[in-house]
Amino acid sequence: MTQDTVLVVGAGPSGLTAAANVTAAGYKAVMVEKEDTLGGAPILSGYAKLVPSGEWAKDAIGRMVKRVEDDASVTIHKGAKVTKLDGDAGNFTATLSNGESVAAGAVVLATGFTHFDSINKPEWGFGTFEDVLTTTQMEQMVAAGKIACPSDGRVPERVCILLCVGSRDRQIGREWCSKICCTVSANLAMEIKELSPETDVFIYYMDIRTYGLYEDKFYWKSQEEFKTKFVKARIAEVTASGDGRLLVKGEDTLVKRPIVIPFDIVVHAIGMDPNADNPEISQVFGVGLEKHGFIERAEHYTNTCGTTRRGIYSCGAAYGPETIDDSIAQGAAAAGRAVGDLHALVQKAS
Amino acid sequence: MAIHEKSLIEDERLLEHDSLVVDGVDVSGHWNTMITPRTIKDYDDDFEAKIQSYVGGENVHRCWQCGSCTNSCTMYAQNVQFNPRYWIYLTRLGLTDELIKDKDIIWQCVSCNKCTNICPKDVKPEGVMKALSHWMEEEGITEKSPSRIFDEEFADQIYAHGRIEDSKVLKNFFKKTGQPLVQGWLVEFSKRMMKGLPIAHGMRMGLNLVFTPKTKSWGKTGEVLQAYVREQKEAAHG
Ligand SMILES: Cc1cc2nc3c(=O)[nH]c(=O)nc-3n(C[C@H](O)[C@H](O)[C@H](O)COP(=O)(O)OP(=O)(O)OC[C@H]3O[C@@H](n4cnc5c(N)ncnc54)[C@H](O)[C@@H]3O)c2cc1C
Ligand code: SF4
Ligand code: SF4
Ligand code: SF4
Numbered sequence: 001m002t003q004d005t006v007l008v009v010g011a012g013p014s015g016l017t018a019a020a021n022v023t024a025a026g027y028k029a030v031m032v033e034k035e036d037t038l039g040g041a042p043i044l045s046g047y048a049k050l051v052p053s054g055e056w057a058k059d060a061i062g063r064m065v066k067r068v069e070d071d072a073s074v075t076i077h078k079g080a081k082v083t084k085l086d087g088d089a090g091n092f093t094a095t096l097s098n099g100e101s102v103a104a105g106a107v108v109l110a111t112g113f114t115h116f117d118s119i120n121k122p123e124w125g126f127g128t129f130e131d132v133l134t135t136t137q138m139e140q141m142v143a144a145g146k147i148a149c150p151s152d153g154r155v156p157e158r159v160c161i162l163l164c165v166g167s168r169d170r171q172i173g174r175e176w177c178s179k180i181c182c183t184v185s186a187n188l189a190m191e192i193k194e195l196s197p198e199t200d201v202f203i204y205y206m207d208i209r210t211y212g213l214y215e216d217k218f219y220w221k222s223q224e225e226f227k228t229k230f231v232k233a234r235i236a237e238v239t240a241s242g243d244g245r246l247l248v249k250g251e252d253t254l255v256k257r258p259i260v261i262p263f264d265i266v267v268h269a270i271g272m273d274p275n276a277d278n279p280e281i282s283q284v285f286g287v288g289l290e291k292h293g294f295i296e297r298a299e300h301y302t303n304t305c306g307t308t309r310r311g312i313y314s315c316g317a318a319y320g321p322e323t324i325d326d327s328i329a330q331g332a333a334a335a336g337r338a339v340g341d342l343h344a345l346v347q348k349a350s
Numbered sequence: 351m352a353i354h355e356k357s358l359i360e361d362e363r364l365l366e367h368d369s370l371v372v373d374g375v376d377v378s379g380h381w382n383t384m385i386t387p388r389t390i391k392d393y394d395d396d397f398e399a400k401i402q403s404y405v406g407g408e409n410v411h412r413c414w415q416c417g418s419c420t421n422s423c424t425m426y427a428q429n430v431q432f433n434p435r436y437w438i439y440l441t442r443l444g445l446t447d448e449l450i451k452d453k454d455i456i457w458q459c460v461s462c463n464k465c466t467n468i469c470p471k472d473v474k475p476e477g478v479m480k481a482l483s484h485w486m487e488e489e490g491i492t493e494k495s496p497s498r499i500f501d502e503e504f505a506d507q508i509y510a511h512g513r514i515e516d517s518k519v520l521k522n523f524f525k526k527t528g529q530p531l532v533q534g535w536l537v538e539f540s541k542r543m544m545k546g547l548p549i550a551h552g553m554r555m556g557l558n559l560v561f562t563p564k565t566k567s568w569g570k571t572g573e574v575l576q577a578y579v580r581e582q583k584e585a586a587h588g
Binding site for chain 2: 169
């Protein structure tokens with residue numbers, strides 16, 4: 001009996017939600033996660049406190065993991081991928097890399113995104129200077145509870161965060177906004193200040209996109225209560241100052257003058273790339289990708305959780321840069337649609 | 351408001367009374383300096399499209415003012431008044447008066463294209479600099495550049511005769527750019543050229559300089575050509 005089972009690929013916020021919703025509707029879920037740990041990006045990359053709840057990622061996402069692990073109707077395959085998918089909607093058979101096979105009536109692709117690799121923007125010093133970090137590394141530092149320069153352990157006088165690293169850049173073919181990094185950066189600035197009050201934090205921006213309710217809670221609060229300084233400049237280059245610090249060069253567009261400012265730590269607010277596996281996923285599952293390389297939606301308004309192949313659904317950051325909250329909402333929606341379609345198939349057959 | 355950074359302000363906006371007493375206090379001279387406000391009263395809505403009609407200006411509308419071009423710019427490193435990002439902003443809004451204030455430096459772009467390589471929106475700022483320079487030349491805001499004078503002389507001879515006469519192009523170019531007609535390098539160049547040249551050929555060159563011959567049956571071709579070039583320009587720049 002395959003029509004009572006939904007295969008969920010990827011165990012990040014969206015996949016964990018999809019699985020929980022599938023079983024809540026009385027169906028069975030099989031999860032296939034390529035890493036050995038469940039939880040997706042927030043767990044795998046060790047995020048600190050989440051936007052907007054302020055809860056530690058390991059607690060918040062940890063609860064989502066536990067809910068699924070404790071659920072007898074969920075079967076979990078870790079460290080595995082789907083290598084082959086046969087059959088059609090209502091009757092798929094997936095072959096896994098661990099040799100097992102799974103029969104399922106529907107598939108939810110919750111395969112998420114890949115962090116932008118800052119090495120692709122060499123002028124901003126990542127990989128060259130020890131004190132140039134990514135937001136994920138900085139989140140890990142915050143989670144570890146101590147703000148210090150990786151090079152020599154000193155407490156930084158000044159930290160700057162460069163926004164839109166690997167997003168919104170035609171030069172490297174990334175023509176999208178990663179949606180969450182402005183808010184994450186404003187939040188990170190507050191976390192840094194909280195742990196290290198003597199550190200001043202600067203954010204270099206082109207636009208600030210703390211949309212909706214993130215505006216006052218993160219942007220304003222960071223500026224007003226935590227004294228984060230926002231400078232409208234896209235940084236051209238990060239170099240060494242010669243005395244162990246870093247020099248950040250750019251044009252302050254509001255005062256129309258060049259800037260060369262010393263910093264102790266430079267943080268790249270890295271964006272969300274399409275999952276590097278997407279070409280493979282597209283082939284194995286026979287689904288199309290949209291022009292940026294994310295998974296293509298079936299029909300925007302009436303089949304929001306669909307892909308270009310019937311019986312295969314998607315959700316979360318697999319469709320494009322997405323927040324955890326929206327990934328969760330989409331995971332629930334995809335599960336609902338998948339079991340709804342399965343139910344309709346069974347009705348038709350009987 | 352008394353202000354001291356006068357060098358940053360255009361002369362015509364500085365007001366100063368030589369002698370002035372207010373409420374019994376002597377505030378003569380710089381103590382009473384006032385500046386008139388710099389209110390922008392309108393936008394030239396068609397200007398962006400105009401610059402886009404020049405080769406190189408096509409992508410100007412894409413700019414989001416990040417400043418990467420300016421920061422990477424070779425000329426900005428020499429002179430912070432050379433600011434492609436700022437001029438692109440002025441272009442987009444049609445603030446032509448402000449642009450014209452920088453007419454003496456915009457053309458200094460050396461076409462190194464560092465800006466083009468760094469721009470995240472693929473605006474091609476170098477092309478915009480070129481487009482702005484051409485616009486200023488065409489509007490007579492800046493003087494014609496020597497290369498443009500040369501091109502025009504060249505084209506005029508084609509229109510008139512269907513061909514050019516090297517020595518005549520050079521002579522007229524020197525005249526129009528206010529250079530001496532006899533220049534050391536040219537004399538030396540001619541001497542060496544004459545050495546290996548058959549006498550008859552040399553004489554014909556001399557003659558051609560005076561009575562410029564036309565291409566056979568050129569007739570009205572030049573006028574037609576000229577009209578066509580004019581039409582094309584008008585179609586492009588409106
Ligand atoms: C620096 C940073 C900080 C962020 N902070 C926040 C925040 O505070 N609040 C917020 O709302 N959002 C935040 N986000 C966004 C958040 O990471 C995403 O919204 C969320 O991770 C998306 O969840 P997802 O389940 O769709 O994808 P993912 O979290 O990417 O999960 C996908 C899962 O699928 C697995 N997978 C991938 N390919 C395969 C395959 N072929 N086979 C099997 N398994 C596969 C992956 O290993 C992973 O476990 C942040 C993003 C970044 C970059
Ligand atoms: S959310 Fe902000 S930092 Fe992230 S890509 Fe968009 S504008 Fe840039
Ligand atoms: S091409 Fe011109 S505007 Fe661009 S960086 Fe070089 S000098 Fe500056
Ligand atoms: S680099 Fe490009 S987008 Fe940025 S200010 Fe210059 S022209 Fe505009």
